[in-house]
Amino acid sequence: MTDGFAGYRSQLVETLQGKGVRDMAVLRAIGTIPRHLFVPESLRHRAYADAALPIGNGQTISQPFVQARSCELLRLTGRERVLEVGTGSGYQTALLSMLAETVFSVERIAELARAAHEVLRGLGLNNVSVIHGDGSMGWRPNAPYDGIVVAAASPVIPEPLVAQLTPGGRLVIPVGSTNAQVLTLVTRHQNDAGHDELPVHDVRFVPLRGEHGFDGSPA
C-alpha cells in the first residue's frame, strides 16, 4: 500500500518480530493493513507505535503486540470461520480478514460498529461482517467457529463461546478482574465437549460487558 506509512508499518513488523511474533501471515497482515485509518485523526502520528490508543466511547484500539499474539494463537491457515468479540476500531478485524476465510465481529457500541464497518468496506475487505450486539453470548447464527478472539476482559470464560467452537477450535480471551487479566488460550477437545485452558500473557483490557461479561448476574 503506497500511503506514506509503509516505512512505519515495516518498523512495527520488526518491533513485533523482536518481541517474539513468528507467524509470517500475521506479520504480513500487520505490514499491510493501514492502522492509521483505524485511529482518530489526531492520533495518526502514533498509529504505528506498539501501544494501545483511545478510539472514543471510552474504548481503545489494543496494543499491536497483543493483537498479533492473539491472532498467532488462533493458528489460522486461511480456511477458517472466525468470530471476534469487541470490534472496537475494526483493526484486528482487518488483520483477521487476511488470515481467515470469513470473519464475524460483534461490537456492543453501535457508533463503533458503524465506524468500523465503514473503514473495513472502504478497504474492500468483503469477507468480514460487523454485527451490533452482545458478543459475550457469542453469535449463534453463524456458529460454530474454528477460532474466537475476545478483545475485552472477561471475569470468566463465557460458556456460550466454548459451546460455539468447532471440535479442536481455539478461543483466545483475557480472563481476570477489571484491572488485570491473563490472556488465555482455550482449546476445545476433538472428541467431547471438554476443553483445555493455557495461560499465555499478563494483559490489561477494557471490560467485557453483557450477559456473560461483567454485567452478568453472579453465578
Ligand code: SAM
Ligand atoms: N480489537 C479492537 C481493535 O482492534 O480496535 C479493540 C477492542 S477494544 C479493546 C474492546 C471492545 O469490546 C470495545 O469496543 C467494547 O465496546 C467492546 N465490547 C465490550 N463488551 C462487549 C460485548 N459484550 N459485546 C461486544 N463488544 C463488547
